Amino acid sequence: MQRRAGARPTDMRAQRQASNRQPAPTHGWALRRTAASLRRILALVLFALLTAPPAHAGERLLILLSGNSPVYDRVERALVQSVAPAVRKTLDITVATPDTTATAERGDTRLVVAVGVRAATKALQTARHTPVLCVLVPQVTYETLQKTYAADSSAPISAIYLDQPMGRQLDLARLAVPNLEQVSVLLGPTSRLRRGALEAAARQRKLQLQIGEIGPDDNPLVALASILEDSDALLAEPDPVVFNRGNLEGILLGTYRMSIPVIGFSHAYVEAGALAAVYSTPEQIGRQTGELISRIAAQGRWKLPKPAYPAYYTVAVNRQVARSLRIGIPTGPQLHQELEKLERPQ
Amino acid sequence: MTLATAATAHSAVAGARLNQLPNEQYFLQQMPVVLSATRLAQPKSDAPAAVTIIDHEMIAASGATNIPDLFRLVPGFQVTYASGNQPVVTYHGMSDEYAKRMQVLVDGRSVYDPVFGGVDWTNLPVALENIDHIEVIRGPNGAAYGSNAFLGAINIVTRDPARDRGTFIRAAAGNDNFRKGVIRHGGTLGKLNYRVTLGYRQDNGFSNRYDYRRVSLATFRGDYNLSPTDSLDISAGYAGGPHGAGVSATSDLLPLHDSQVHEHFEQLRWHHFGTGGGEYTLQFYHNYRSRSEYGSQPMLASTELGIPPALFEQLTGEPDQHLPLNYSTREDRYEIEFQHRFRLNPSTRVVWGTSARLDQGGGPQWFIGRNELIDAHLYRLFGNVEWHPVRDLVVNAGSMVEKSSLTGTHVSPRLALNYHATHTQTVRVSASRAYRLPTLYEDFANAGLVTQGGTPLYLRFIGPGNLRPEQITSYELGYLATAERYSLSLDAEAYHHVVRDRITDVDYKQYPEPFGMVSNGLVYGNSRGLTINGAEFSLRYQPSRRTLVLVNYAYAHARGSVLNSINPPAPPEYRDRSQTVPTHTESVLLMRRLPHQLEASAMYYRVSAMRWMGNGDALGPQDRLDLRLAKRFRIGNTYSRVSVVLQNALHDYTEFRVENVFKHRIYAQLDVNLP
DSSP: OTTTTTTSTTHHHHHHHHHHHSOOOOOSGGGGSOHHHHHHHHHHHHHHHHHOOOOOOSEEEEEEESSSSHHHHHHHHHHHHHSOHHHHHTEEEEEEOTTSSOOTTSTTEEEEEEESHHHHHHHHHHOSSSOEEEEEEOHHHHHHHHHHHSSSOOSOEEEEESSOOHHHHHHHHHHHSTTOOEEEEEEOTTGGGGHHHHHHHHHHTTOEEEEEEOOTTSOHHHHHHHHHTTOSEEEOOOOTTTSOTTTHHHHHHHHHHTTOOEEESSHHHHHHTOSEEEEOOHHHHHHHHHHHHHHHHHHTSOOOOOOBOOSSOEEEEOHHHHHHTTOOOOOHHHHHHHHHHHHSOO | OHHHHHHHHHHHHHHHHHTTSOOHHHHHOOOOOSSOTTTSOOOGGGOSSEEEEEOHHHHHHHTOSSSGGGGGGSTTEEEEEEETTEEEEEESSOOSSSOTTEEEEETTEEOOOTTTOSOOGGGOSOOGGGEEEEEEEESOOHHHHOTTOSSEEEEEEEOOGGGOOEEEEEEEEETTTEEEEEEEEEEEETTEEEEEEEEEEEEOOSTTSSOOEEEEEEEEEEEEEEETTEEEEEEEEEEEEEEEEOSOTTOSSSOSEEEEEEEEEEEEEEEEEOTTSOEEEEEEEEEEEEEEEEEEEEEEHHHHHTSOHHHHHHHHSSOOOEEEEEOOEEEEEEEEEEEEEEEEETTEEEEEEEEEEEEEEEOTTTBTTOOSOEEEEEEEEEEEEEEOSSTTEEEEEEEEEEEETTTEEEEEEEEEEEEEEETTEEEEEEEEEEEEOOOHHHHHOEEEEEOTTOOEEEEEEEOOSOOOOEEEEEEEEEEEEEEGGGTEEEEEEEEEEEEEEEEEEEEEEEEEOGGGOEEEEEEEEEEEEEEEEEEEEEEEEEEETTEEEEEEEEEEEEEEEEEEEEOTTSOOEEEEOGGGSOSEEEEEEEEEEETTTEEEEEEEEEEOSEEOOTTOOEEOOEEEEEEEEEEEEEETTEEEEEEEEEEOOSSOEEOSSTTOEEOOEEEEEEEEEEO
16 A cells, blocks of 8 residues: 555545545655655645535544545445435545555544455454445455455444456346256356355256356366356356456357357346356445445434445346247347336235 | 354455356346347248248258258158159159259358259259258249249258367168268367268169269368458368269160269358348359269260161271270359348348359260360349338349340349238238349260260250250249247248249251261250149148148149150141149148157158159159157266158158169168267
């Protein structure tokens, strides 16, 4: 964190943004920087002091973004917009990145919302007593971080995952692929942690699974060939060892030639050639986060619920691929409606 | 202190693991578009012609050991064996041992034989095991494939080498000395995905014919990914070996003898995906085929010619002899082709391209008197526009302009309208024209008998050197429907095909021979044609990937005649050739995956009475039932399979000639996949 602070010009904007909303940092870390950095930071501190809003007496909420990518801004904007107006009035929202110095150390912070894995790592590493809500983080990543950093911490922590519940993905597969009976899933070192959930969800839906597992050094294309033979669909379970930029082309071309539709986990997969995907946008994650904050703030106790899957999601379909595979598929919004129906408590 | 140590240990664990853990970028990152519109196959309901796809499942379920047998699964296709090592694949019959009215491509490379026409399926350097799928166009497709895509076109697509990593071994053995072995290895070297295949196959052919084959095969395909947008595919292959040939021990021109065939090819394809979504392909290939085939006549020359031995000696200056037969040939094809596919606007896709081809061929006793190979040049310019003017209408307009050094310029246009009446039903109407160029043999044949000293004695086949291409005009009405609820899909078509200027051999009863003799000479010529009206359908029932039922039926009614013989002063005699087109062709494929990794399939094929041309016979209805049972089992992470196939489970039947009796054949096969 210190190595990167203020070192890159792109980080300046975040610093400024953060500084706009809070008093200048007072730590001594900057003394170790070079003279040039020091001068730049001093200028920044001065700027921050001049433009800082008057101190606010509300509940302090720290939104820790993983970086300056527009993705995080989108989460933040949707989050802030979705907080109930009555609650918002009582909040003092601070936005920071792990590169800036705003941390949860301040005693009056009620909640840290860590957006993305980098922010979550930082927040969990430094968590003492302040509750941390990690959002926009994949489940396996969150669970590993939690075990690694927060196992001994007394701070209440929770998450809104970025990935979808297994049941939802399987339901989409069932809705998108006619006569679905057998689904192939290739798991890697991280996604194998979800194998139990996957098998349970498939049992519940009377779907047969053909599961392959590979290690970091295995070739996913070879492993796929062995599990696709009888398959009606390939469910892409997020795992960088299995699905990545380098082999997506091989996987999509291979499955396409076998006329096996792929159910992806992001919009980009659908654009690339997957038949359909269910995923949550940064806005949808932000909205769920904002609503959660409203709820727990209204209760007054800031008690975090258990980690949750996205409540809001989008379904995308690739019509060209569907036509080419001779699959008559409803539209994304129609599939979304069907999924909602399935998930609605009976 | 303890806490600090624990924290450090945790960090170390996390550091190692975190590299592998997905982050939000992993979910949100952009991906290259793989299945772009230009790369996606045009859905059947948008295609301008009747298309049948033979996919890898059907290939496995068919139990076929030869590529040609797969075409029994195409509505209206006839598959036969002129001899055990000379398969013939045709549509609407109309064929002798060389099916000249069908274009065949392997990965975009034409394997149509420029000298005799047809395809030497036995020595095609393509392993059945490497085929991903086969696309078959029923009906003329000159607009896309050019001349010789006359009655139909076949496009064999081999598997992407990236899919064939690891080692695959196939061993099969059956009666009639059938043995087959294939070993394939695929791997990666840096940016190169490659596949090497070695194979061997032998069988005795028909029990009462001298038609054995022993074919060795070696192929290589390497796809070199230069960059995310560029790839270079390098392919090469060899196939060949000894074959039995000849019709009978006493035949004058086709006594029993051996032939040795060598076929090889080299192909280079460069793909470039442009920034605008366009795809460019540049390819070059070379095909080579040679056949060494020597024999000698069973009878002495004087007996053959019906003259006293003394007269033979006097005419030729050589002693009476068994005349030599040298049926050796050699042929080469070189072609360079450029193709560009792109989306002009959201409703229009365009493909266009150009190519130049050189065909060379020759053979001492087929082209007597020519010591050099005959050259034929072909230049092409083609294009197709797929336009969606309104939501439910697709217009395909395409054409190919060809300039041949032998027959001049020809234009093969096609216009097709596909109307999606509902989202499950499509009606297609199309009109097209295509040409079949004369083979080098038809145009320049000078085949007959020469003495050991090289003196021409007697000519049997003569090419006039001025043949026009055959022409076909086609009107088709197609109907495609799916009933998802019942897992059914139907592909039906009615057509009206008019073939003009047919090229056939005409019997000249008083053909002047050397030394003032006259005899029957067969001279190739254009005459009249054939009109074929018909309808066919393919019904597919696939409730899941575990069950497949495919039913094909084709009806064809042909009318027409060709010039048969000239014997002045008698008027030219025409012969009705409608019997060369079978009226009914049917096939059924059943496949069912059973518990315990078992898989059972059956393929039934029936063709009604028809007359094969050339050395073929008029045959009554023939049918055949093949049965297959397979079991898969796992070795480690990969599947292997053992299967047993019974070919022709019914009574004996006949292929092409009355003596080609197909009895029961049974074979067992083991497929092993090693990582």
